[in-house]
Amino acid sequence: MKAFTAHRGLVGPMDRANVDTDMIIPKQFLKSIKRSGFGPNLFDELRYQDEGQPGEDCTNRPLKEDFPLNFPRYKGASILLARKNFGCGSSREHAPWALEDYGFNAVIAPSYADIFYNNCFKNGLLPVMLTEEQVDILFKEMEAEEGYQLSIDLPSQTVTTDSGHVFRFELDEFRKECLLNGLDEIGLTLKEADAIKQYETERAAQHPWVFGAIK
């Protein structure tokens, strides 16, 4: 997995609450059997005037000019500033894949839907959780200043603005370690193979119907 330690980059907005994963990456793109290439279709319905199709070259599709991420000033954004309950709905990991493929390294929002939040960590995409007030401050600063950048530091768990704010964010120790070191979580779990086997032996003695039913 891709590691994340620190990042400084241009901030782009997604200024609405309850952004769902259908919005992040619409269903027609879920037909792909690949993990990459979703970036051009990130926020497809909000971003383009026409309906996108999988495999289509997006370079000449007509853009919706009122969609902020299409504004020239946000071109190249690598930090997405968002509102509460970001990533709700479908469990599709295509959502973080699309954000990452588009060029985002981090999302900042007051809260996230559980499955989306979890999926981000598997893909080196850092979902930063700040308070609503802090996110409001960042939105105001971003709107006021073209080329607005933020610095995110994972070891110290901070977001720093050029105006001098330092906002600390929380995250689980295990997730932080995995992200910092780009650890292979499956490999880590497989180190516990003996514990898993022991659990299975004990469980099979107690609840034998859980094992062997499906053939």
Place this chain on the structure above:
Amino acid sequence: MTGRTLYDKLWDSHLVKQNSDGSSLIYIDRHVIHEVTSPQAFEGLRIAGRLPWRLDTNIATPDHNISTDKTERDAGVAGMTDEVSRIQVQTLDDNCDLYGIKEFKINEMGQGIVHVMGPELGATMPGMTVVCGDSHTATHGALACLAHGIGTSEVEHVLATQCLVAKKMKNMRVTVNGTVGVGVTPKDVVLAIIGKIGTAGGNEHAIEFAGSVFRDMSIEGRMTVCNMAIEAGARVGMVAVDQKTIDYCEGRQFVPKGEMWDQAVEYWNELVSDADAVFDTEVVLHADDIAPQVTWGTSPEMVAPVTASVPTLEEQSNDEQRKGLERALEYMGLEGGQAIESIAVDRVFIGSCTNSRIEDMRAAAAVAKGRQVASSVKQVLIVPGSQMVKAQAEAEGLDKVFIAAGMDWREPGCSMCLAMNADKLGAGEHCASTSNRNFEGRQGNGGRTHLMSPAMAAAAAVAGHIVDVRSFVYKK
């Protein structure tokens, strides 16, 4: 020691290892696989040179992107007209064949929407941990399972290790006591709950649904409720075991028989929250306050009783709410203050993992019987949730009722719930839908979804607009 909740019990019995950093290793009993979220997981296994940890835990079926049209379905995977979808279904078949994973293939008896198929085959049983690369996995919690959706990386993790790294959630209990009125269904109950706590209300919680309304409900009804726990933000929804749970499981294909059945039942009967268990969050509703519900906006929390009107900007308490409402009304093409019953529908969809079980088919057919779809309605899709539901419905003659009313009787699959196949809305079209999400574009680019129960959707098909099934059907 204080008592444990049902969730605590399920968690404790699947704990493989508690790590010092607060994370835990949790054992997964059942893994349900479909075509859309698994190909990258299988590929990940191959790239890492790993094999599935255990085969007899996995059960697979295609459901999300397959056609519901009989002619196309009869042609099998090879006959799928959408080449990108065909490759995806073929990839599922190939992966299952390669590793020896039990798959119910596209037209095989047993195939169906993953969350209809699992319980009806007895593949999901009380007390299990159940995961699937689909957020509506919470459905299986109706059988007192700890069931939740996972992303594709975790699909791979479960395939490779039979475990997940997890953190224990908080306990929430949603209690609804009383008796619901005629025409008020499990769908209305869960929509009312979402309306009350909001689409993020259950974030970081596992919800247990408790109270007489859920005890009185069939297992199918409980599945409808647990299915939409995720629409209230909770990955997990559950109902404790009672005699209905045991009766539902008995005799199903994969449940134990004989002595092992008795042993299982003895254990399953323990799967209830202790009387002195403490929940982190408690929510209480009363059945008397729940009318048939309809969503008018673009999030499941944007819901109202069918007798109400669309909210107005003036009623909103802050700017954020006004902005959200304004955007939703614009997308939905509605005016604040407009009566819900005045909304005309272009298409109707009865199906999805929320409402495609036999009871849902019966409820819709009871409304459709002897009536005709309004001439203004372009299409009414009736999509049974599985081959078994389809066969049962046909044995009861429900297909003939639908066809006589001018509705389309289709082949099992997810269909227009997420519109990955050809079943979709056109831009601007309003749909009375029994599915679970009314997000922008969910049922087709620019489509406008109104979530409701099967009886309400069937009534809308006949009336040509949203209508209170209680006055429309039961008074005539």
